[in-house]
Amino acid sequence: MFKIPETHPRYKSLIxxxxxxxxxxxxxxxxxxxxxxxxxxxxxxLIGERTLxxxxxxxxxxxxxxxxxxxxxISVNGxxxxxxxxxxxxxxxxTNAPLEVNIFYRTEERARKIKELLEKQGARxxxxxxxxxxxxxxxxxxxxxxxxxxxxxxxxLAPLEDGDRCEALIKMGKKVITIDLNPLSRxxxxxxxxxxxxxxxxxxxxxSVVMEKKRxxxxxxxxxxxxxxxxxxxxxxxxxxxxxxxxxxx
Ligand code: ATP
Ligand code: MG
Numbered sequence: 001m002f003k004i005p006e007t008h009p010r011y012k013s014l015i016x017x018x019x020x021x022x023x024x025x026x027x028x029x030x031x032x033x034x035x036x037x038x039x040x041x042x043x044x045x046l047i048g049e050r051t052l053x054x055x056x057x058x059x060x061x062x063x064x065x066x067x068x069x070x071x072x073x074i075s076v077n078g079x080x081x082x083x084x085x086x087x088x089x090x091x092x093x094x095t096n097a098p099l100e101v102n103i104f105y106r107t108e109e110r111a112r113k114i115k116e117l118l119e120k121q122g123a124r125x126x127x128x129x130x131x132x133x134x135x136x137x138x139x140x141x142x143x144x145x146x147x148x149x150x151x152x153x154x155x156x157l158a159p160l161e162d163g164d165r166c167e168a169l170i171k172m173g174k175k176v177i178t179i180d181l182n183p184l185s186r187x188x189x190x191x192x193x194x195x196x197x198x199x200x201x202x203x204x205x206x207x208s209v210v211m212e213k214k215r216x217x218x219x220x221x222x223x224x225x226x227x228x229x230x231x232x233x234x235x236x237x238x239x240x241x242x243x244x245x246x247x248x249x250x
Pocket of ligand 1: 036037038039040041043079083160161162163164179180181182185186187188197198199200
């Protein structure tokens with residue numbers, strides 16, 4: 001890995017790029033994943049590479065939803081595996097949610113490599129290598145889901161999910177939590193709860209909120225008072241006010 005000096009102003013962002021390049025070299029991330037990350041980076045620049053208040057609100061609701069779920073599942077793709085493997089495993093343990101390898105540009109080899117990485121890092125319940133059920137309304141290999149996992153889940157956490165699949169999961173009656181830096185993506189618009197934040201920051205925040213909730217009341221339902229569309233408007237408002245604030249953007 002290229003050595004980036006910690007004093008570099010774009011240190012964190014450059015480390016993420018290095019992690020993705022390492023993911024490509026290890027056969028776990030797709031080349032198209034780099035392009036998707038680039039789109040995400042552009043939004044992160046606008047957001048200011050920090051967690052917005054609106055994302056914190058969504059995280060509270062998402063954590064409560066995961067803890068109240070009967071069959072929660074966490075979806076893992078090649079970018080998530082490269083950027084936040086330890087965080088996603090920790091969240092899976094804390095919420096008793098199996099991880100399911102769920103990749104857009106599916107090859108069996110890449111699915112197997114992601115599963116192996118998760119297991120090597122300590123994940124105990126990884127699904128998705130023999131995914132044999134189909135999500136209705138989705139064409140070709142992207143419809144595949146594990147019968148015991150995403151297919152029968154009531155709550156799915158799907159970081160960096162495609163808009164089409166997110167919509168199809170909602171149509172199946174599931175509650176879908178997404179993590180996507182683009183508040184305008186079809187994914188963000190369709191999800192039950194959209195966390196507009198970088199995947200690593202978002203999962204770290206989810207871990208701490210889940211831990212807090214487990215110590216406290218735990219099973220409250222925050223979804224009743226939550227409106228995802230309103231929260232996405234709030235995201236855009238936060239971004240716009242930051243950009244307008246007297247031309248000072250830091
Ligand atoms: P959609 O299919 O939802 O309309 P899209 O086609 O623009 O959106 P995809 O290519 O399906 O997007 O998925 C990539 C999405 O992942 C982008 O919207 C991008 O903002 C988001 N993304 C990329 N990298 C990250 C990251 N590190 N953290 C959070 N989100 C990210
Ligand atoms: Mg898409």
